[in-house]
């Protein structure tokens with residue numbers, strides 16, 4: 001029987017754009033929508049068909065756009081609604097799809113809803129946010145801590161109550177138990193879906209409902225001083241509450257009013273909890289983001305085990321996905337080094353499931369040291385001794401060796417890596433052996449080989465150096481061999497593997513070579529072999 005081909009969000013690679021840092025078109029040092037439009041041909045050349053853009057809505061920028069003051073407009077820094085319409089049209093013209101960032105858990109404290117809500121206790125919008133009295137002993141309502149430092153409760157003098165904020169005090173959490181909030185947000189989703197947006201990446205989906213009784217969180221026995229201060233407690237009662245799944249399901253129903261739209265959930269949870277976000281009968285999030293490659297130590301056995309655990313935990317009909325970088329985490333190149341980052345890219349692009357690439361990773365951009373006086377990220381500013389600023393992985397895209405790496409003719413909002421004259425798109429495009437051409441090759445291979453998109457994942461072998469697995473689809477069979485260490489390693493194939501051709505390799509000179517029998521890999525080497533038998 002012919003097996004079914006998959007939908008666009010299952011077949012294609014997702015590319016995350018951090019809009020402040022992609023391309024500036026109006027010389028203010030900050031990226032914008034016209035800048036993105038001017039780079040769509042590049043993305044098309046790279047083989048990208050799906051673009052996710054971090055928030056572009058009006059915002060006081062306390063958390064760089066994740067504090068929204070109007071859900072249905074565009075921040076003037078990025079352009080206007082006409083620029084947005086043009087961007088969407090240009091994306092669709094190229095047969096590409098657009099995923100917007102949706103931030104439903106919290107608004108900015110400058111959002112008109114919050115301004116109303118805090119104006120008096122009997123304002124109709126009071127119950128749109130989470131207001132609470134202090135404890136009788138004069139203490140905070142409970143011991144919940146904010147992600148960016150300090151307690152999660154902010155005292156409001158005017159009405160004499162506290163409000164809850166999981167992140168900054170400038171980002172009050174909405175009360176998703178309130179049906180009016182739900183309807184307002186669903187209508188906002190429809191606004192963008194009516195425009196033709198293809199999907200949403202939903203910010204902190206697992207935060208959206210908190211325990212109704214605001215129970216104290218347990219103390220984290222494993223807390224260490226280098227960790228973010230909010231890790232002092234375990235987030236048992238302020239996140240991942242059972243009722244969140246009803247909300248996710250309702251959001252899914254809104255998407256299902258339209259053809260072919262999708263929703264990704266940003267969720268940092270262990271696998272068994274993460275997969276619940278696919279929802280009953282897979283009617284929840286299409287893709288609950290799987291961040292294991294970001295969070296696990298770079299160790300072949302640990303990663304191989306995690307892949308198997310994830311594959312095994314997926315509900316029926318659930319489609320997997322993998323992420324190697326985003327705007328909240330150190331870049332892969334800085335975590336494992338450039339050579340291993342290429343092995344990691346091969347893993348990302350050959351595993352079963354939708355891969356997400358973070359802008360700049362395709363040219364091996366690394367975290368840029370930002371002097372203390374230039375730190376912008378509130379997470380870095382609020383916990384200055386912990387090196388938690390996310391700025392280093394948010395620096396401007398390195399397009400060329402021109403001033404400011406071709407990102408802007410003005411001083412960029414964040415400094416650019418000093419290596420930009422060597423590490424940039426223009427230079428790497430010309431070099432067949434560059435990281436960029438390597439990424440492009442892997443993306444093309446994935447697109448041209450149904451086995452790499454749809455095939456079964458079968459783990460073959462893992463030890464403390466290497467991971468080996470196959471991808472099988474109809475008559476095609478691929479072997480992927482990855483050396484996650486710097487030392488050579490040796491693979492003894494099973495009887496199944498008679499001989500094959502190397503279709504992609506971290507050292508590109510191996511491509512097209514025939515191999516059979518035992519296989520030796522150099523340190524930091526990976527190969528994708530099409531098995532002939």
Ligand code: NOJ
Nearest residue numbers: 063066167203204327328
């Ligand atoms: C997750 C986003 O990815 C991050 O950048 C942001 O700071 C928090 N959510 C709060 O919205």
